[in-house]
Amino acid sequence: MTLIWVVNPNTTEAMTAAITRSALAVVAPGTTVAGITPESGPPSIESHYDEAMSVPGVLTAIRRGEEQGVDGYVIACFGDPGLDAAREVARGPVIGIAEAAMHTASHLGRGFSVVTTLGRTIGRAAELAERYGMQRFCRGIHACELPVLDLDTDPDAVKIVTEACRQAVDADGSDVVVLGCAGMADMCAVISADVGVPVVDGVSAATLTVQSLVAMGLKTSTRGEYAPPPEKVYAVGG
Amino acid sequence: MTLIWVVNPNTTEAMTAAITRSALAVVAPGTTVAGITPESGPPSIESHYDEAMSVPGVLTAIRRGEEQGVDGYVIACFGDPGLDAAREVARGPVIGIAEAAMHTASHLGRGFSVVTTLGRTIGRAAELAERYGMQRFCRGIHACELPVLDLDTDPDAVKIVTEACRQAVDADGSDVVVLGCAGMADMCAVISADVGVPVVDGVSAATLTVQSLVAMGLKTSTRGEYAPPPEKVYAVGG
Amino acid sequence: MTLIWVVNPNTTEAMTAAITRSALAVVAPGTTVAGITPESGPPSIESHYDEAMSVPGVLTAIRRGEEQGVDGYVIACFGDPGLDAAREVARGPVIGIAEAAMHTASHLGRGFSVVTTLGRTIGRAAELAERYGMQRFCRGIHACELPVLDLDTDPDAVKIVTEACRQAVDADGSDVVVLGCAGMADMCAVISADVGVPVVDGVSAATLTVQSLVAMGLKTSTRGEYAPPPEKVYAVGG
Amino acid sequence: MTLIWVVNPNTTEAMTAAITRSALAVVAPGTTVAGITPESGPPSIESHYDEAMSVPGVLTAIRRGEEQGVDGYVIACFGDPGLDAAREVARGPVIGIAEAAMHTASHLGRGFSVVTTLGRTIGRAAELAERYGMQRFCRGIHACELPVLDLDTDPDAVKIVTEACRQAVDADGSDVVVLGCAGMADMCAVISADVGVPVVDGVSAATLTVQSLVAMGLKTSTRGEYAPPPEKVYAVGG
Amino acid sequence: MTLIWVVNPNTTEAMTAAITRSALAVVAPGTTVAGITPESGPPSIESHYDEAMSVPGVLTAIRRGEEQGVDGYVIACFGDPGLDAAREVARGPVIGIAEAAMHTASHLGRGFSVVTTLGRTIGRAAELAERYGMQRFCRGIHACELPVLDLDTDPDAVKIVTEACRQAVDADGSDVVVLGCAGMADMCAVISADVGVPVVDGVSAATLTVQSLVAMGLKTSTRGEYAPPPEKVYAVGG
Amino acid sequence: MTLIWVVNPNTTEAMTAAITRSALAVVAPGTTVAGITPESGPPSIESHYDEAMSVPGVLTAIRRGEEQGVDGYVIACFGDPGLDAAREVARGPVIGIAEAAMHTASHLGRGFSVVTTLGRTIGRAAELAERYGMQRFCRGIHACELPVLDLDTDPDAVKIVTEACRQAVDADGSDVVVLGCAGMADMCAVISADVGVPVVDGVSAATLTVQSLVAMGLKTSTRGEYAPPPEKVYAVGG
Known part of the structure; x- marks a missing residue:
């Protein structure tokens, strides 16, 4: 188990x-x-x-x-x-989830578009794409400008995100979409059916x-930087 | 199923x-x-x-x-x-299997070494590392110079490959090993125990x-270059 | 000789x-x-x-x-x-011919556009640009969506390819064109005269x-991966 | 002021x-x-x-x-x-300080070596070099394996760090050294005199x-991701 | 002093x-x-x-x-x-000044746009961005097509350059501007106020x-290629 | 003609x-x-x-x-x-000649070594390799530390350069050599015979x-930065 x-x-x-x-x-x-x-x-x-x-x-x-x-x-x-x-x-x-979503998308097509919530998070997503080696597959990162918590409460959320995905795929010439927020996880199937490309949920x-x-019995390597950190007493301030 | x-x-x-x-x-x-x-x-x-x-x-x-x-x-x-x-x-x-092995290794450490069979296959492995975006994790590709079919018949095969893995990890400062031939698939556990790092088998x-x-219900995208190829009559020559 | x-x-x-x-x-x-x-x-x-x-x-x-x-x-x-x-x-x-065309184009300007036949071949051309180190000169790869054999039979073929070249140069801000199909070889001079930039035919x-x-007496190196392949008996199946 | x-x-x-x-x-x-x-x-x-x-x-x-x-x-x-x-x-x-030190070093030579404390911090330094665009100048990151607080207390600290710098410059063929820890700030002049290259302290x-x-009156841009973050009530747990 | x-x-x-x-x-x-x-x-x-x-x-x-x-x-x-x-x-x-301006801009935002004089100088600016490692921050290089000496004499110069900066920032999604000519040095404050992003003058x-x-007492390294050049007698011809 | x-x-x-x-x-x-x-x-x-x-x-x-x-x-x-x-x-x-030599070498093997005269010229050669897109083929640049004019007068010049080529190929795992000075042009055949790899002379x-x-009737593009430079009166000073 x-x-x-x-x-x-x-x-x-x-x-x-x-x-x-x-x-x-x-x-x-x-x-x-x-x-x-x-x-x-x-x-x-x-x-x-x-x-x-x-x-x-x-x-x-x-x-x-x-x-x-x-x-x-x-x-x-x-x-x-x-x-x-x-x-x-x-x-x-x-x-x-960004790591897994981007890797997964790279198995499914030549290039993916990320659709995320607010534009101010695009920089971080780009940084992660580079870190994971997925920059070469990531053709664009697009914001739908819905705040995270509105994904659950805005009645138009699915429609707005779907539309952003469609536009992203066209603008980028990509063939896969990555959803750029855990709050979009349950929109995958609907968007994929609508836009006509695989849509990847990172969760x-x-x-x-x-x-x-x-x-496979594989764990994070402990040879080198991911070894357990040295034990220390931390100050808990103010 | x-x-x-x-x-x-x-x-x-x-x-x-x-x-x-x-x-x-x-x-x-x-x-x-x-x-x-x-x-x-x-x-x-x-x-x-x-x-x-x-x-x-x-x-x-x-x-x-x-x-x-x-x-x-x-x-x-x-x-x-x-x-x-x-x-x-x-x-x-x-x-x-190169694709899967390299992606998997990237989740387990900062950099991996590939150990393969003949030196003449190193160029192809390097090309694939780049194609998959895994070049940044791939710190070295090393040959043990055993022909593929000898992996199964040479009684020293495990020992030779293990030794190549140990040297690769040291030379590259890597923390994960990727086995560079399907014929090495069953050596994973032994080598990992011996060398002390995660060892990934691509199969x-x-x-x-x-x-x-x-x-996840995900398939290769058919929007773009991976759409079914146009049907044609092929010449079967000489 | x-x-x-x-x-x-x-x-x-x-x-x-x-x-x-x-x-x-x-x-x-x-x-x-x-x-x-x-x-x-x-x-x-x-x-x-x-x-x-x-x-x-x-x-x-x-x-x-x-x-x-x-x-x-x-x-x-x-x-x-x-x-x-x-x-x-x-x-x-x-x-x-992709190799030669791209290298040649790199001697003639700051950046080239490739104009090819079907959009589904763009991914391969991009991969080759990278492989040859020509990615930094390759500003865009554009399809005219003419099937290969129509290049010879469609009376508008030259016109269609020329127009695609003109648009590519404008969109990419490039100063050279590479023709992305052997079937376009004889269109070079016409397109160059029309679009006003050097046009390279790979053949x-x-x-x-x-x-x-x-x-120069230069041949492919046999030190390493391009040495003659080991002789083997191949199965010829089904 | x-x-x-x-x-x-x-x-x-x-x-x-x-x-x-x-x-x-x-x-x-x-x-x-x-x-x-x-x-x-x-x-x-x-x-x-x-x-x-x-x-x-x-x-x-x-x-x-x-x-x-x-x-x-x-x-x-x-x-x-x-x-x-x-x-x-x-x-x-x-x-x-990593940002400033690396940028500064890039003005002084063709390539720099970083000398840091523990080997397990090398990955982070490499990541920063890439983030700042300084990867092309950063020829190697080397650990002297002194814990941070020993820099101040170990009587041999300067000697150990100097020796690591000398070896780094030789191994990397670099012409500048970057000290990879704020705790080394006061060692700059001594090491530079000894090793014969500019030594940069990030502080x-x-x-x-x-x-x-x-x-120059320059501040972080507020157009985009570095705008003030949205105000929120944070849970302070356990 | x-x-x-x-x-x-x-x-x-x-x-x-x-x-x-x-x-x-x-x-x-x-x-x-x-x-x-x-x-x-x-x-x-x-x-x-x-x-x-x-x-x-x-x-x-x-x-x-x-x-x-x-x-x-x-x-x-x-x-x-x-x-x-x-x-x-x-x-x-x-x-x-290109070197300093680009480095400086990289401290202020996620990506900068360069606005320069004539379009024919864009290639050189791009080459420098790469050389300094600033390519990853440089999102676009734009010409306002004013000759250098007209910056000082054309009464509309500031207006033209400002407009080019505004369009560059929008087109590139950048959050900082770099002025690509020493002759624009005194336009910084005006453009910054107008466009609403930090504007960097290289001088x-x-x-x-x-x-x-x-x-900091730092000088160009003399270990390696920036050592004083060998003394020679130069021909002064024709 | x-x-x-x-x-x-x-x-x-x-x-x-x-x-x-x-x-x-x-x-x-x-x-x-x-x-x-x-x-x-x-x-x-x-x-x-x-x-x-x-x-x-x-x-x-x-x-x-x-x-x-x-x-x-x-x-x-x-x-x-x-x-x-x-x-x-x-x-x-x-x-x-660096341009032509590097491009040519890229057609002949997986990676080349450059052997040049003085170590202080290595930085420039590396910069050119990058500029031409040949960095991915260039595995190392090595100096034999012979001044340029000694190539013609030192009776051991061929021997010294040959030895540097042999060591470069071994150290880099390369399969082609590029001679990094016009003064070495006539050494090609001898070195190639001796070291056993193709040797490219840029001239x-x-x-x-x-x-x-x-x-092929191809000339430098005049669309863009390589157009004839604007005519100007130049000061000829002091």
Whole structure:
């Protein structure tokens, strides 16, 4: 039995629930998924500041998971916050949803477009595309300018995101779409049917990547920079 | 039920059998794997010429698979021969073992070393690392200078490959090893235990990548260059 | 006396004849050109599948050329099919027309546009630009959406290709055009006069590159991956 | 009068004092420097985990600086922790010491070597070199394997770091050295005299970069991703 | 006391005067700036030919500066003519204005647009962006098609350049502007106020970079290619 | 009849004579080569300063060639001095020997080593490799530390260069050698026989590239930056 924790870096429980459903829908028999909401952090992640402030909560959650024998983790925000630190802390694999989504998209076509929420997050997504070697497949990153939490509440959200995907594919000459926010996970099938290209949700992709790594017995290397960090006493200030 | 064909581009049945065992060892309940040996091609692939001559056999096999409703394919030679053409021909996903191994290794550390058979295949591996965006993770490609078919018959094969892996990791400062030949698939665990880093076998990795893509309902995009190729009458000469 | 074989990877004799004329028009006194049509393969190359299926015919032709003492070869399809394998098999130099055209264009301006036939071949052209290091000069690859064999039969072909060149130069801010199909070889002068930039035909360029290499006594290196491939018995199946 | 805060991301006061001295030694008349120790965080930064946990303290410090009218900030740890978030929060410029040191080194020679503390921090330094466009100048990153706080207490520290610099320059064929830790700031002159190449300390370089930006009236752009982050209520958990 | 020579590579005295004012406006107390007009060269630099012909005059000026104990030099033309040779000849640092402007812009946002004079200079600017590692920040280079000397005499110059900046920022999605000609130095503040992004003038930026390097005691490395050139007798022909 | 001028950027007549012999040895019937020594410039080029000072002489020579109806030019120094400016001034093609040598080598193997004279010229060669897109083929640049003019006078010159080539090929794992100085042109055959790989001389390669371009009727594009430079009155100073 494989136990995967899908960690939502923001503190909005409804989003954790939706993310967990996406992950559960795709795992194989024998894989259990638990969705985790951290105890500290921002209600949604829409800036570098939000992202930085979400990381301690993510890391605390993963440390708790380690005590409970979790086999692997998904970091379920498209900025993949805290990924490197999480890999030091966890024994099993840790995968970010931007990481998994981009890798997955690269198997399906010549080039993908990312459609994300606010324009101010485009820089971070571009940085991750480069970090993962996926820059050569990433033909454009497009914002639909819907705030994260509106994805769940705006009745036109699916329509707006779908339209942004259609325009992105045309503008970029791409043949695959990557959804650039965990809050879009349940829109995949609808958009794919409408736009006519494969649409990748990072939550599903990351969960299955972790499932596969566990099946192969593969863990983050401890030779080098991802070895457990030296133990230290941290000041907790002001 | 998901049906995956693992296509061995060379015609050596014993190698197909070994590859199939590697794939079967990691798939989830509900996934069936069949190993396929093509009817034409070289007994092993150790040159660009061998690789080019293996492609028609691979494509014929996949066309046969399409008639039988196969869900996805693995091309089980580290040169990933015929991958682009196979994606045009198959409805479901097609993954090469170099592709899957390199992507997988990128999730596990800062940089990997590839250990392959003959030195003359290094150029092709480097080209694939670049194609998949994995060049930034690939710190070195090293040959153990064992011919492919000797991997199965030379009693020192495991020892020789293990030693090459150890030296590669040291020389490259890498923290993960990728095995650069389908014929090394069953050496993974031994080498990993010995060298102390994660060791990735492309056959397992590619099979699980296909399994995951099928679980998510994702197929190669038909918008653009991977659409089915125009039907034509081919001359069969001399 | 230098003997160059210009190998047309497709089986359309009329196209071989046209290609041969282009090559003959530019060679120096002392160079002989023969156009070669392979005995097997597709009538035109418009997909990865077509390209893969053309390679055995190209290689058989080159093996035959080796028996006849040919000094060097041109592979006259813009996908440069089988180039690496051909370099293993031939003693003298082998040049692809995409390779030669792109290199040549890089000597003439700051950046070139490629104008090709079908949009689905753009990915391959981009891959070759990267492989040859010409990506930094290649500002765009544009399709005129004429099938290869229509270049010869459509009365508007020159007009359509010329218009595509003009638009490409404007859109890309480029100062040179590369024609992306051997079937366009005889359109060079007309398009150049019309659009006002140098227009490069790969067939001429590749033939002269081979001529120059032979004049300098240069052959493909046999130190490393382009050494003659190990002899093997190939299965010829089904 | 220009007021620059040099923020030490770790909580070791002695290190803040040393860093401040380095900055004060180079500023022009009219520039005031204050060294800031955050209230929370690790005593030294030697892992991704340490770095992630230092960021909230850095950001709190900068928010306090904004209330006090600080003109610009230096983040004085070679991992440049929290740089993007800090740029959203501060009105004036924010510069990391890795950023400034690498840019500065690029003005002085063809290629530089970085000498840092522990080997496990090399990956982060390499990532920053790429981010800043300095990868093409960065010929190698070398660890002397001294923990950060030993730089101040180990009587052989200067000797060990100097020797690492000498070996780095020879191994890399570089002509400039970048010191990869704020704790090495006061070793610059000695090492330079000994090894015979310019040696760059990031604390001085970053402080003067901020001073120059303020002199030109330049601030972080607020058009796009570095605009002030949306205000939110953050959960403070567990 | 730091003495910086700002060398104007063209022979137009009015331009030297304007450049010198820009530099003087930003230096710290204790820094002296002298503007230098070379004795030979073109009246303005608008081609590779102009640039090549300006270099001997720049180098002669710097050799004279060396006799007078100048601490560092700015080369005040956006093509940074003669930079490498100048670094061999001068003991202190030498900075080009394209170099300084691009580095500076990279500290202020995610990506910058360059606005230059004639379109034919775009290629050189792009080459410099690459050379300095700034290509990843440089999102576009745009010409306003005003000849260099018209910047000073055309009453609409500021308006034309401002409009070009506005369009560049919109087209490129950039958040910073770099002015691509020394003759635009005094337009910075107006354009920034109008377009709403930081606008960087290379003359100020380069002068302050030199000032900072001198403050840190840093000079061009003499280990390797920037060592003083071997003394030779030069033919002065025709 | 095609007339090619091979311009030696230094003023040493013996070197012009040797270069001209190399060019003459490879051209086709119908091509005439003249070797040109400029009236001004350094006796050999071994620094950025030498190179900069050679450019006016090269450009004056080419302007004279234009008056005499020369069809194309070779710039016969491995730094390719003045190439861009020369392309503005000449109607026909202009090719540098580093440019031609590197392109040629890329047709012959997977990767080449450059062997040059003094170590201080390595940076320039690397810059050119990048500029021409040949960086991906260039595995190393090695100095034999013989001054340029000693190539002709040192009785051990061939032996020293040969040994440097052998070591370069081994160290780099390359399969082709590029000779990095026009003064080595006549060593090609000997070194190739000795080291066992193709050895490329840029003078021959560039001359034949010009010959081929002229045969195809191709000239430098005048659309954009290589258009004739605006006419100006130049100051001739001090």
